[in-house]
Amino acid sequence: MQQVRIVNAAKALPKYSRDTKDILPFVEFWLGGQEERFRRKVIKIFEGASVDRRYGIMDIEEVFTATSFQEKNDIYVREMKTLGRTALQNAFKAQGWAPDSLDYIITVSCTGIMIPSLDAYLINDLGLRQDVVRLPVTEMGCAAGVSGLIYATNFLRSNPNKRAAVVAVESPTATFQLNDFSMANMVSAAIFGDGAACVLLSSEEENVGPAIIGEEMYHFEDATHLMGFDLTNTGLKMILDPAVPEVISAHFGAIVHPFLKKYGSSIEKVNHLIFHPGGRKIVQTVDELFGNLGKSIEDTREVLRAFGNMSSVTVLYVLERFLEKKLEKGEQGLVLSFGPGFSAQRVLLEW
Structure with a gap:
């Protein structure tokens, strides 16, 4: 491959x-x-x-x-x-x-x-x-x-x-x-x-940078009402259900563990979480879930603090911070974001 x-x-x-x-x-x-x-x-x-x-x-x-x-x-x-x-x-x-x-x-x-x-x-x-x-x-x-x-x-x-x-x-x-x-x-x-x-x-052989080990989408069933826009005469009107952090928490294990296992990894092997800062409550939810596993999402917090949530752009700012770090060969990073659908997108990186 x-x-x-x-x-x-x-x-x-x-x-x-x-x-x-x-x-x-x-x-x-x-x-x-x-x-x-x-x-x-x-x-x-x-x-x-x-x-x-x-x-x-x-x-x-x-x-x-x-x-x-x-x-x-x-x-x-x-x-x-x-x-x-x-x-x-x-x-x-x-x-x-x-x-x-x-x-x-x-x-x-x-x-x-x-x-x-x-x-x-x-x-x-x-x-x-x-x-x-x-x-x-x-x-x-x-x-x-x-x-x-x-x-x-x-x-x-x-x-x-x-x-x-x-x-x-x-x-x-x-x-x-x-x-x-x-x-x-x-x-x-x-x-x-x-x-x-x-x-x-x-896909050129001579390039350096983290390799993409695996990538997958995860679609929540019957959850289209949680997030999105209504197109109105005054523009795009936000739909944002307060239950989003709770729903993420309930699905968290199914989103993370089978995905990592499929690509020969585990949460213990993942050194870095490159997480989309959706907002304070979502960050808190994921911080608690990952904090219990000994992982930090400080870079996510920092991007939210300095720029706010820029929708699809934000996780790429977090990714940029990790690309600028001098990470050791073999270290892994899990890129994770949530969005309308409701869905979770995951990419596993290895330096």
Whole structure:
């Protein structure tokens, strides 16, 4: 079987950013017409979200300005092209790859709508080959960054001496609903931020980087109601069931242990957890489950604190942190993310 390696990861951030403490006055003004108890509860959600700073494709005043779905989506399309291009360029430059050496490009996003998809614009902007294979991954939410890694791995396993890029770009800010005072909208506003990432993978023998030992998806039955978006006249309205951490906890053993066993590993052999920081409660849940097994998810916490949850992008920021570490040969890492469906995506790495 052809060995596939992750050779590089790079990120790109929007030009706007603010500390959470500087966002709170805008939140308080926005909630001015709501009852006092509700306002206090929402402010506590923001203060307790474990997000110190987040980035956005719009300045904060624009986020809290009433606009149409079309106006928000126009900003999304414009900025996703810029962020996607920057992330892919940064990865190419760091790895020394020429754009026309790429064989397969996967673009990942769920927080807006654009047809043609982002990959078509990247082909033109960066001069990718006319025969490059392209795959846009949409509607898979937070899990889609790992989904992209799985699709790239499957392609590269079947094709020796090839190169692939996974480019994830997200703007949850563009989905913020100004007139939605549901808890789902409050929680998502408190935890989400915007960003982009690119991961390069290769089936060339001379490349270095962690090898992908195994990859699988896990689909929860009858759980489509837990997470997603409703498409409304004002945009994409967040669906976020408070039962998500509990459901993850109930399925945790079935998600992790059979997968590791299938690929000749076990939780004892896994040195690092490269986990998607979905939010404070999900991080706490997984931290307790893995903490009991002697594993740390400090890098996940750090990415959530510094950037917020950028949907599909976020786990790739955690992955980048591990790629920058000097890990020993033979050390293993489990990449894990959850998303709409409800689903869990898993990739086992070995350095």
